[in-house]
Amino acid sequence: MKASKILLIEKECIIAMEIQKTLTELGYQIFTSISGDKGLEMAFKINPDLIIIDLNLADGIKTAKRLREFLDIPLIYLAAYINDKILEEAKLTKPSHIILKPFNMDELIDRIKIALEKSKLDRDGANRELLA
Numbered sequence: 001m002k003a004s005k006i007l008l009i010e011k012e013c014i015i016a017m018e019i020q021k022t023l024t025e026l027g028y029q030i031f032t033s034i035s036g037d038k039g040l041e042m043a044f045k046i047n048p049d050l051i052i053i054d055l056n057l058a059d060g061i062k063t064a065k066r067l068r069e070f071l072d073i074p075l076i077y078l079a080a081y082i083n084d085k086i087l088e089e090a091k092l093t094k095p096s097h098i099i100l101k102p103f104n105m106d107e108l109i110d111r112i113k114i115a116l117e118k119s120k121l122d123r124d125g126a127n128r129e130l131l132a
Contacts, residue, residue, distance in 0.1 A: 003029045004116055007048040009039035010078065011057055015101070019052070022105055023112070036063030043067055050115055052108075055079035055090055055098065064093040074115035078103065 006028050010016040013034070020030045031046055033039035036059035043051065051067060054060055055077040064075055074096040079086075082100065090098060096115035099108060 003027050004049040005029045005031065005046055006112070007039060007043055007046065007051045008032045009036060009051065009053040009057065009060075009063065010034065011054050015078070018105070019108070022109070026109065028112075036060060039063055040066055043071060047071075048073060049119070050074045050076065050112060052076045052078060052112075055086065056081065061086075061089050061093065064090075064095070068093050074119045076108075076111055076115060078108075 006023060008016055008019055008030060010019065010032065011034050016032050016034070020032055023030050031042055031048065033042050036053075036057055039051075039053065040063060048071075050073060051064075051071075053064055053075065056079055057063065060077075064077075067075065075093060077090055077095050077098045078101055079098060080101045082090075082098070087098075096118070097111040099111060
């Protein structure tokens with residue numbers, strides 16, 4: 001089975017390095033960016049299976065909206081802070097999960113597994129409908 005490709009768009013380098021290290025050890029293929037624009041470029045080049053994005057990036061929600069226009073893949077937000085306005089905007093991008101910082105790495109890993117499995121089940125269901 002091929003390793004799932006995860007694009008991590010995270011402005012905090014220490015957090016990005018820790019996530020990358022942990023997920024690489026678990027067998028995921030990780031690509032990282034510290035900006036939304038570079039993350040968009042990378043997403044179209046690598047076609048990831050999942051995207052983890054810092055909700056508090058200056059262009060985090062805008063980037064997620066652009067990604068949603070072109071890619072039907074799970075999206076997980078990481079957020080240092082959130083208010084009602086940010087939450088309502090974030091919900092429009094239909095994220096799989098929103099995880100508040102500081103977070104437990106096991107929680108992130110569980111959310112990744114859930115999002116990838118749900119995405120696989122959705123794709124398999126869609127494929128069965130096409131064949132019917």
